[in-house]
Amino acid sequence: xxxxxxxxxxxxxVPSRRLYPHQWSWDSAFIAIGNARLSPRRARxxxxxxxxxQWHDGRVPHIVFNxxxxxxxxxxxxxxxxxxxxxxxxxxxxxxxPVHALAAWKTYEADPDLGFLHRLxxxxxxxxxxxxxxRRGRDGLISIVHPWESGMDNSPAWDEPLRHVETAxxxxxxxxxDAICADERPTDDDYERYIALALAYRExxxxxxxxxxxxxxxxxVAYAVAEHALAxxxxxxxxxxxxxxxxxxxxxxxxxxxxxxxxxxxxxxxRTGRLIRSASVAGLTPLLLPGLPGKVADTxxxxxxxxxxxxxxxLPSYSPAAAGFDAARYWRGPSWINLDWLxxxxxxxxxxxxxxxxxDGMLCAAAHAGxxxxxxxxxxxxxxxxxxxxxxxxxxxxxxxHGMKSVPAAGRDxxxxxxxxxxxxxxxxxxxxxxxx
Ligand code: 2M8
Numbered sequence: 321x322x323x324x325x326x327x328x329x330x331x332x333x334v335p336s337r338r339l340y341p342h343q344w345s346w347d348s349a350f351i352a353i354g355n356a357r358l359s360p361r362r363a364r365x366x367x368x369x370x371x372x373x374q375w376h377d378g379r380v381p382h383i384v385f386n387x388x389x390x391x392x393x394x395x396x397x398x399x400x401x402x403x404x405x406x407x408x409x410x411x412x413x414x415x416x417x418p419v420h421a422l423a424a425w426k427t428y429e430a431d432p433d434l435g436f437l438h439r440l441x442x443x444x445x446x447x448x449x450x451x452x453x454x455r456r457g458r459d460g461l462i463s464i465v466h467p468w469e470s471g472m473d474n475s476p477a478w479d480e481p482l483r484h485v486e487t488a489x490x491x492x493x494x495x496x497x498d499a500i501c502a503d504e505r506p507t508d509d510d511y512e513r514y515i516a517l518a519l520a521y522r523e524x525x526x527x528x529x530x531x532x533x534x535x536x537x538x539x540x541v542a543y544a545v546a547e548h549a550l551a552x553x554x555x556x557x558x559x560x561x562x563x564x565x566x567x568x569x570x571x572x573x574x575x576x577x578x579x580x581x582x583x584x585x586x587x588x589x590x591r592t593g594r595l596i597r598s599a600s601v602a603g604l605t606p607l608l609l610p611g612l613p614g615k616v617a618d619t620x621x622x623x624x625x626x627x628x629x630x631x632x633x634x635l636p637s638y639s640p641a642a643a644g645f646d647a648a649r650y651w652r653g654p655s656w657i658n659l660d661w662l663x664x665x666x667x668x669x670x671x672x673x674x675x676x677x678x679x680d681g682m683l684c685a686a687a688h689a690g691x692x693x694x695x696x697x698x699x700x701x702x703x704x705x706x707x708x709x710x711x712x713x714x715x716x717x718x719x720x721x722h723g724m725k726s727v728p729a730a731g732r733d734x735x736x737x738x739x740x741x742x743x744x745x746x747x748x749x750x751x752x753x754x755x756x757x
Contacts, residue, residue: 321358321712323691323707323709323711323712324351324354324355324362324712324716326707327709327712328362329386331365331366331369332365332366332369332370332384333348333355333362333709334386335347335708335709336708336709337707338705339496339499339500339704339705340394340705341386341393341394342383342384342386343369343370343385343386344382344383344416345370345381345382345383345384345415345416345420346382346417346419346420346471346658347709347710348366348367348369348423349367349419349420349422349423350423350658350661350709350710350713350714351363351366351709351710352364352366352423352426352427352713353422353423353714354712354714354715354716354717355427356423356429356430357716357720358716360427360433361431363423363427364427364433367423367427367440368439368440369384370384370420371440371443371444372405372407372409373405373407373409373411374405374406374443374446374447375405375406375411376406377450377453377454378446378448378449378450379450380415380416380418380420380450381411381412381414381415382412382414382415382468383411384409384410384411385397385398385410385411387410392495393495394495395492395493395496396412396515396518398410398411400518401518402522403522413521413522413526414465414466414469414518414526415450415451415464415469416468416469416471417469417470417471417539417542418447418448418451418539418542418543418546419546420447420546421545421546421549421550421553422545422546422549424436424437424440424444424549425552428553434556434557437553437557441550441557444546444550444553447546448543448546448550448567451543454527455529457535457590459574459577460570460574460578461535461540461578461579461588462540462543463529463533463534463590464533464534464539465517465521465529465530465532465533466514466521466532467517467532468514468518470534470538470539471658472600472602472651473506473514473651474506474510474649474650474652475598475600475637475638476598476599476600476638476642476644476645476652477587477598477600477638479644480589481531481532481596482510482513485513485516485517485531485532486531487516488512488516488519490515492511492515494508494511499705500704503648503649504648504649504650504703505649505650506649517530517531517532531591533590533591534587534588534589534596535578535579535587535588535590536602537575537579537585537587537600537603537605537606538602538605538659538662540571540574540575541605541608541609542605543571544575545568545609547564547567547571548565548568550564551564551565551568568609572606572611572612575606576606576612576613576616580606581595581597582619583619583622583623583627584599584603584604584623585602586598586603587600587602598638598642598644599627599638599639599641599642599645600638601636601637601638601659601660601663603623604620604623604635604666605662605663606666607620607621607666607670608662609666621667621670621671621674624663625674627641627642629697630674630677630678631674631677632681632698633677633678633680633681633697634655634660634678634700635655635660635663635681635697636654636697637652637653637655637656637659637694638651638653640697640698647696647698647699648696648701648703650694650704653697654696654697654703654704655685655695655697656693656694656695657682657685657686657711657714657715658714660678660681660682661714661717661718663678664679664682676722679718679726680722682714682718683718683724683727684700684726684727685702686711686715687727689701689702690707691706691707691711691712692704692705692706692708693705693706693708
């Protein structure tokens, strides 16, 4: 609660005060899921402010820049992207996984407000239409055009496709290393490629996919989950949910036929048509799809137990058994609460006992290390920024649903704070009046 309150900027929540001082797209969705437990009004505002910067073509930019924050506070900032939304807000030109319809639905479930759904539904539909119109390939899968669009920016899965990206030779100064030590962040070499790809996309008017075109399981799962959520929203609004259900089913089939390698879902390089043999936790997220064939789901759970040590608590973002794993560096192995939360959602109905263990693992990590950006999957040690918003938000959601029984009495600061409201039947009952609307 403290983290969410301190990171609130009046209309949105920054992911982290120092490292990420603007509004990020998928962060806002996860933050809304937590705020729905605390202040549904803030959850609605968070999503509506993000979609306020939606472009005419339907894309929801991955960063909406806060004009009050100096250019030098984040790189690459508004001058680099050089583009504004119709609303006038400076934004980036790329997108992130479309987890927002799910967040909108969860916000509505916490506090049914039809007016909110009325406002957001057409915008959520336009977000999906952008992806269909501009990013969908022949086999029905959607491509991302930059590692930052995956949300899992530095995954070892992107090493191979990034090798073919020419570096930019433009001078730039990284800001992230002012806040976080270099061995927990991407290398300079990775950054050069990120910048080269972003510059090429900018030069095409944010239209032409360049040297990086990947059909990523997580992104496509998010798209299908969004269609399921849109079906529910449409139903509430008295509209026909059927087209959304059909679209979700088609995407589930496309994912299963094209990206499942018999053990895990893999990204595919859309330029070569080849699967990228890797071991990312993104490959477990199809567990979220209700239409996933039972045998495929069972195999994925076996893989989670085997390659990702699901029973040990936290899920790593990349399998420790695979080349490229690094327990402390950004998306190359540490556990991230948002990915673990997504897999937890996918396990709850299928294997409740495994879901419970995963929830315990997330809560214990937060209790011991604080609401860090990422965690060593074996030791639970915290890495990256502190007071990270989606860690706070999703822990709040977990506490509300799962309770606090697993958190050890001798936790550090966060354990103390959580225990203050651990006995509440429902977190929202205890906290609603502590936070100004
Ligand atoms: C990280 O990405 C940004 C670039 O978008 C960065 O490193 O500067 C990623 O973890 C991304 O998934 C996340 O949305 C963002 C803000 O938390 O930080």
